[in-house]
Amino acid sequence: YRYFWQKGIPVDVVDSTYAFSGYRLVITPMLYLFRAGIQEKLRAFVRAGGTLVTTCFTGVVDANDLCFLGEDTPEKLSDVLGLWVEEIDSLYDGERNHMTWQGETYPLRQLCEVVHPTTCEVLAQYASDFYAGMPALTRNAFGQGQAYRVCAMADEAFYAAFYEQLAQQLRLARAMVTDVPKGVSVTWRQQGTEKRIFVQNFLEQPASLTLDQSYRDLLTGEICMGYLSVAGYGFRVLTPVANA
Numbered sequence: 001y002r003y004f005w006q007k008g009i010p011v012d013v014v015d016s017t018y019a020f021s022g023y024r025l026v027i028t029p030m031l032y033l034f035r036a037g038i039q040e041k042l043r044a045f046v047r048a049g050g051t052l053v054t055t056c057f058t059g060v061v062d063a064n065d066l067c068f069l070g071e072d073t074p075e076k077l078s079d080v081l082g083l084w085v086e087e088i089d090s091l092y093d094g095e096r097n098h099m100t101w102q103g104e105t106y107p108l109r110q111l112c113e114v115v116h117p118t119t120c121e122v123l124a125q126y127a128s129d130f131y132a133g134m135p136a137l138t139r140n141a142f143g144q145g146q147a148y149r150v151c152a153m154a155d156e157a158f159y160a161a162f163y164e165q166l167a168q169q170l171r172l173a174r175a176m177v178t179d180v181p182k183g184v185s186v187t188w189r190q191q192g193t194e195k196r197i198f199v200q201n202f203l204e205q206p207a208s209l210t211l212d213q214s215y216r217d218l219l220t221g222e223i224c225m226g227y228l229s230v231a232g233y234g235f236r237v238l239t240p241v242a243n244a
Contacts, residue, residue: 047143
């Protein structure tokens with residue numbers, strides 16, 4: 001969630017009863033319990049062209065907290081993910097494994113799944129321990145879409161790089177194209193062609209960000225160009241000049 005918040009990409013936090021149609025990306029972090037019907041909803045979402053990201057410790061039990069019988073089964077979305085899970089390794093505090101993805105090495109902690117590919121593409125592998133060389137990150141083509149499995153718990157640097165790539169591939173909309181300073185939130189609401197951007201500063205000191213176009217401050221009427229300054233614990237409400 002942190003990556004999307006820092007980039008001004010809106011996120012809906014929903015439960016498994018919600019409709020997934022209309023989304024480009026669905027992320028199910030550690031969805032341990034599968035309610036009845038969630039498998040088919042996720043399967044239909046990916047088949048229709050959606051991108052699904054699952055993590056370790058997902059799809060372990062059913063709605064009654066009973067483990068699924070068998071690993072390579074549709075109940076555990078093995079067909080969508082193109083893999084099955086043999087075991088999960090629990091690391092001690094301070095213990096780390098590693099994976100290398102796109103030339104960068106990232107530490108892995110706490111939980112590391114031992115998985116077996118069936119149809120998926122292996123994007124990264126574990127560097128050490130008895131499962132060294134086994135998949136740590138996978139992608140599987142299913143229908144018109146794709147499903148990723150992050151097989152271990154990674155640090156923030158990996159998620160930032162991983163979701164940045166997905167955001168570019170899927171052309172996820174942002175409130176504005178700019179680097180959002182730490183402690184600042186940039187979100188928006190839109191009805192028709194009318195777009196309202198909310199810039200909130202949660203820090204005591206003032207913050208500034210570079211603007212990608214001209215905006216009108218709806219509270220003051222000021223035209224903002226080049227950069228925007230936001231007072232400590234302050235906020236601005238903007239609209240693109242074309243919408244003003």
